[in-house]
Amino acid sequence: MNSASPTSDKLILVTGPARSGKSEWAESLATNSRKKVIYIATSQTNASDLEWQTRIEQHKNRRPPDWITLEIPVKLSETLAAYSDADSCILVDSLGTWLANTLEQDEQAWNETLEALIESLFKASGDVILVGEETGWGVVPSFPMGRLFRDRLGNLIRRVGVISESVYLVTGGHVLHLSALGVPLKF
Numbered sequence: 521m522n523s524a525s526p527t528s529d530k531l532i533l534v535t536g537p538a539r540s541g542k543s544e545w546a547e548s549l550a551t552n553s554r555k556k557v558i559y560i561a562t563s564q565t566n567a568s569d570l571e572w573q574t575r576i577e578q579h580k581n582r583r584p585p586d587w588i589t590l591e592i593p594v595k596l597s598e599t600l601a602a603y604s605d606a607d608s609c610i611l612v613d614s615l616g617t618w619l620a621n622t623l624e625q626d627e628q629a630w631n632e633t634l635e636a637l638i639e640s641l642f643k644a645s646g647d648v649i650l651v652g653e654e655t656g657w658g659v660v661p662s663f664p665m666g667r668l669f670r671d672r673l674g675n676l677i678r679r680v681g682v683i684s685e686s687v688y689l690v691t692g693g694h695v696l697h698l699s700a701l702g703v704p705l706k707f
Contacts, residue, residue, distance in 0.1 A: 531641055532649045533681050536690035537657065543613050545690050546651045547582060553609040553647050557587040560600075560610060562618035564593045579613065593621045597633075597640035604644040615680070616653035619673050623665065630672065638679060650684075652677045682706070 534546040550557045561579070566572050583589065592599045596618050604610055612618070622633055641648060656674045661667050681687045682705060687698040 530644070530647055531680075531684045531686075532647070533652060533677070533684040533687045534649065534690060535652045535654055535677055535681070535687065537654050540690045541693070541695075542651050542653075542690045543579060544582070545688060545695055546611055546613065546649050549649050550587075550609050550611045550647075551584070555609040555647060556607055557584075558603050558608055558610045559583060559587050559589045560596070560612045561589060561591050562593055562596065562612065562614055562621065563591075564621065565591075593618070597636040600637075600640040600644055600648065604646045604648065606645050609647040609649065610644070611649045611651070613651040614653060615650055615676055616655070616673055619676060620669065623669055623672070634676065634679065637676075638683070641680070641683065650680055652680065654689075678705070 532546075532549060534542050534549070536542045550559075561576075563572075563576055565576060580589075590599060590603070596612065600610065600612075622630065625633060653673065654677070655670050661670060681698075685699070689696045689698050
């Protein structure tokens with residue numbers, strides 16, 4: 521994989537489908553920031569799910585030993601506020617998993633959680649790289665919780681993408697710099 525070039529962007533979103541290389545691209549951006557990297561893992565371990573544990577181990581094994589890893593399944597905005605500084609690059613992997621961890625919230629609570637995240641991204645004083653999944657390119661889920669997840673994630677990715685200095689789409693073995701190719705939608 522080609523490495524990313526050095527970056528000084530404050531907020532970066534890396535998005536794409538499952539197994540596309542999003543995380544690897546985000547990791548290369550973090551490495552090339554030449555800053556202290558704080559990796560926020562939003563997944564929760566589950567000893568009874570061996571396949572999930574294997575995925576987590578693959579991510580852990582790719583990280584350089586000097587990266588600080590925090591396992592934060594829910595309190596993302598609070599963690600961003602506590603750990604961002606001008607000398608750091610925070611990598612959050614991933615927004616979809618974080619959303620899944622908060623999916624039980626009712627609409628009002630979710631909107632408050634989303635606004636708190638957006639506010640923490642505006643206030644962050646260092647680089648922040650967010651990895652987010654694209655789930656809306658397929659069939660509309662036939663069950664309500666699946667549709668709720670898909671709709672909330674689509675809105676979350678859109679909200680973060682509009683405020684990001686750079687947005688990358690990783691798909692088909694390629695990285696597309698969407699910010700350079702497109703125009704952001706305004707709300």
